Amino acid sequence: MCAKDLRIELRARVVMAQVLPFGVLVLILFAFTLDPNSAILPRIAPGLFWITVLLSSILAVGRSIAVEAEHGARDALRLSGMDGGAIFLGKVAAVVVQLLALELVLIVATFMLYSIDVRGLEVLVIAAISATIGIASTGTVYGVLASGAKVRETLVPLLVLPICAPVLLGATKAFESALAGRSGEAWPWVQLLGAFGALYLTVGFIAYGTLMEEA
Amino acid sequence: MSLDYEHVWGYVLGGYGLTAGALGSYAFWLTKKLRRARRSVREANE
Amino acid sequence: MAIVTVRSAVCVLGQFPALAGADLTVDAGEILLLAGPNGAGKTTLLRLLAGLVPLRSGSASVLGVDLTVDCRAHRRRLSLIGHETFCYDDLTVIENLRFAARAAGARDEAANFAATRFGLGAIADVRHARLSAGQRRRLALAAALAREPELLLLDEPHAGLDAQGRDLLDSILVAASADGVTVLVASHELDRARSLATREVIVEQGVVRAGQFVAPAGRAAL
Amino acid sequence: MSKQASGRAQTVNAGRPWLGLTAFAGVSATFVMGLVVAPKDEQQRDAYRLLYMHVPAAWLAYLAFTVTAIASALYLVPRTRHLRWDYLAGASGELGVMFTALMLAGGSLWGKPVWGQWWAWEARLTTTAILLFLYLGYLALRRIGGSPQQRATRSAIAGLIAFIDVPIVHFSVSWWATLHQEGSVFNDKMQLHIRDGVMQFTLLLAVASFTLLYVWMCMRRMELLALDEGLAERELQLAIDERSNRPATTNPVTV
Numbered sequence: 001m002c003a004k005d006l007r008i009e010l011r012a013r014v015v016m017a018q019v020l021p022f023g024v025l026v027l028i029l030f031a032f033t034l035d036p037n038s039a040i041l042p043r044i045a046p047g048l049f050w051i052t053v054l055l056s057s058i059l060a061v062g063r064s065i066a067v068e069a070e071h072g073a074r075d076a077l078r079l080s081g082m083d084g085g086a087i088f089l090g091k092v093a094a095v096v097v098q099l100l101a102l103e104l105v106l107i108v109a110t111f112m113l114y115s116i117d118v119r120g121l122e123v124l125v126i127a128a129i130s131a132t133i134g135i136a137s138t139g140t141v142y143g144v145l146a147s148g149a150k151v152r153e154t155l156v157p158l159l160v161l162p163i164c165a166p167v168l169l170g171a172t173k174a175f176e177s178a179l180a181g182r183s184g185e186a187w188p189w190v191q192l193l194g195a196f197g198a199l200y201l202t203v204g205f206i207a208y209g210t211l212m213e214e215a
Numbered sequence: 216m217s218l219d220y221e222h223v224w225g226y227v228l229g230g231y232g233l234t235a236g237a238l239g240s241y242a243f244w245l246t247k248k249l250r251r252a253r254r255s256v257r258e259a260n261e
Numbered sequence: 262m263a264i265v266t267v268r269s270a271v272c273v274l275g276q277f278p279a280l281a282g283a284d285l286t287v288d289a290g291e292i293l294l295l296a297g298p299n300g301a302g303k304t305t306l307l308r309l310l311a312g313l314v315p316l317r318s319g320s321a322s323v324l325g326v327d328l329t330v331d332c333r334a335h336r337r338r339l340s341l342i343g344h345e346t347f348c349y350d351d352l353t354v355i356e357n358l359r360f361a362a363r364a365a366g367a368r369d370e371a372a373n374f375a376a377t378r379f380g381l382g383a384i385a386d387v388r389h390a391r392l393s394a395g396q397r398r399r400l401a402l403a404a405a406l407a408r409e410p411e412l413l414l415l416d417e418p419h420a421g422l423d424a425q426g427r428d429l430l431d432s433i434l435v436a437a438s439a440d441g442v443t444v445l446v447a448s449h450e451l452d453r454a455r456s457l458a459t460r461e462v463i464v465e466q467g468v469v470r471a472g473q474f475v476a477p478a479g480r481a482a483l
Numbered sequence: 484m485s486k487q488a489s490g491r492a493q494t495v496n497a498g499r500p501w502l503g504l505t506a507f508a509g510v511s512a513t514f515v516m517g518l519v520v521a522p523k524d525e526q527q528r529d530a531y532r533l534l535y536m537h538v539p540a541a542w543l544a545y546l547a548f549t550v551t552a553i554a555s556a557l558y559l560v561p562r563t564r565h566l567r568w569d570y571l572a573g574a575s576g577e578l579g580v581m582f583t584a585l586m587l588a589g590g591s592l593w594g595k596p597v598w599g600q601w602w603a604w605e606a607r608l609t610t611t612a613i614l615l616f617l618y619l620g621y622l623a624l625r626r627i628g629g630s631p632q633q634r635a636t637r638s639a640i641a642g643l644i645a646f647i648d649v650p651i652v653h654f655s656v657s658w659w660a661t662l663h664q665e666g667s668v669f670n671d672k673m674q675l676h677i678r679d680g681v682m683q684f685t686l687l688l689a690v691a692s693f694t695l696l697y698v699w700m701c702m703r704r705m706e707l708l709a710l711d712e713g714l715a716e717r718e719l720q721l722a723i724d725e726r727s728n729r730p731a732t733t734n735p736v737t738v
Contacts, residue, residue: 081333081338
């Protein structure tokens with residue numbers, strides 16, 4: 001399942017060709033609205049970075065749902081007889097891999113555009129992975145919840161953004177602390193991100209099969 | 216921060232008015248819809 | 262032995278009763294033709310049997326599984342071909358086939374075999390998005406077969422195929438039936454379908470009634 | 484048969500007018516008590532009167548969402564699966580959103596004169612704002628169609644997901660707020676000492692009467708949902724009968 005989604009993405013390159021430029025563009029636009037010469041940009045860079053990631057994630061998740069909408073693939077998945085939990089894990093894994101690739105490029109762009117020194121790299125990596133799992137899980141669950149709706153494209157952001165508020169908060173704080181060289185302060189936030197990711201991964205694993213049938 | 220406590224009635228009345236308005240219009244809407252639904256059910260059952 | 266038993270089935274799509282009390286029994290190894298006008302409920306009946314549409318009332322049991330209790334357990338053992346191809350645009354022919362086969366627990370060889378059988382070998386590495394409508398139909402049929410099903414549910418399988426493809430499909434269906442696969446075909450091409458079928462039923466206004474067609478003696482024993 | 488049904492409907496409704504009337508009378512009394520009878524607060528003078536709206540709204544918002552979560556869980560448990568739990572979840576969720584909005588509005592109106600600003604990035608306020616959007620999404624999800632059973636299952640799962648997010652949001656937000664707020668001036672201002680007997684009574688009356696109103700509205704909303712569903716159901720049955728050429732089944736709509 002995961003391999004299938006990744007292969008599709010590799011061929012279509014929608015996330016890389018459209019979502020990624022979107023993300024970089026948002027980062028640049030932030031610099032327009034906030035005076036780029038002042039010291040404010042480096043200070044709020046973690047927050048800007050994670051907002052950009054969250055917005056881009058919505059697009060990537062939408063893409064992951066759309067893949068199943070073409071040519072009745074959703075019915076095909078239901079018919080395939082695969083376990084709902086397995087399908088969920090596969091889709092989440094595919095989204096996570098895509099988002100991590102996206103984040104890698106975006107973070108390099110952030111560091112370069114907002115002139116930031118990299119510190120506490122291991123904290124950054126772990127925080128990013130946990131946060132991404134959280135975003136991908138909630139996004140995938142709500143994606144299937146809303147998949148029957150005609151208003152899917154607008155409904156998913158409304159559902160996902162508030163539920164991911166703790167992720168945004170936790171990831172931003174973890175990045176701030178790590179970049180300020182106070183990795184110790186980042187760990188509680190990383191734990192929060194890990195707990196969030198684990199919780200929604202479990203919820204999705206249990207509920208996905210039912211939601212695929214009922215939604 | 217000196218507080219002008221004598222001129223807060225606008226806020227207080229605003230809050231009470233908002234609450235009354237929200238609850239009142241919800242109750243009104245509900246009653247109206249309910250009455251119509253009950254009538255439809257009666258007609259359907261006849 | 263009855264593979265499919267449906268009693269007074271009512272299925273609702275939105276506010277529309279697509280099936281309004283359908284009864285149907287199908288025995289193992291039959292090739293059953295579902296005839297009837299557009300909008301009569303043929304597609305919904307097939308989707309009900311695949312467990313994709315919930316029953317509102319009545320009962321249905323497919324491959325020994327009671328659909329009112331569990332509409333998922335039997336899916337691995339059947340294939341449904343609908344109006345959609347159930348394939349991914351950005352995967353190649355052989356990748357789509359392998360994905361279908363693996364999902365049903367079948368081996369990759371089944372996918373390769375199905376590809377050869379439907380003459381898809383030459384275009385195995387072409388993406389689904391680039392295929393012509395006829396090629397897509399062939400791919401959909403091959404994907405259904407690659408799952409090595411016990412029950413084949415075919416919704417208008419002849420539509421969009423060229424003459425050669427139709428003959429190929431017919432021979433494959435007869436062969437599958439000989440191997441013990443039960444086949445339900447919804448079709449408007451009655452002459453062609455009757456030459457295959459062992460029995461015909463007519464779906465009309467959401468109910469099923471017996472058709473006039475009876476297979477020539479000997480064919481029913483296939 | 485239809486007589487029997489309407490008779491039943493009447494007995495169901497017979498017990499309700501007093502509830503609605505009591506709630507209405509109680510809320511009216513709260514308005515009078517809160518605006519006129521209750522004395523001024525020593526510190527906040529008249530501004531504190533908004534508390535009589537704010538506290539019940541806050542209490543009911545939390546109560547309503549808890550009820551939604553419990554009803555969602557009851558629907559998901561196969562043994563207690565019944566559409567009335569879905570109606571309860573929907574009705575309560577709707578009321579919860581309304582009370583959350585009222586809580587935020589009332590809080591803002593109180594914050595402006597007392598804190599000097601409409602909004603403070605304080606933990607409880609921020610959590611509540613996110614809560615509002617969480618459940619706005621839940622309500623939007625309830626409206627996307629499908630059969631009643633589909634909608635019920637989908638909403639029940641969404642209701643539970645939203646509910647387990649509430650403590651996480653609250654936890655992370657309060658942690659975040661304590662990090663950057665040193666010696667908050669707001670907290671001192673929020674201390675209210677309601678010692679006066681009339682004040683205490685008014686607050687109690689406010690909470691009690693608003694709760695009654697919530698119960699009444701919730702029951703009415705459930706009834707409305709059930710009636711609409713019953714009518715749709717009957718229409719469907721007629722369509723089925725018509726399609727299969729059977730004489731129409733004349734089951735009365737019952738709730």
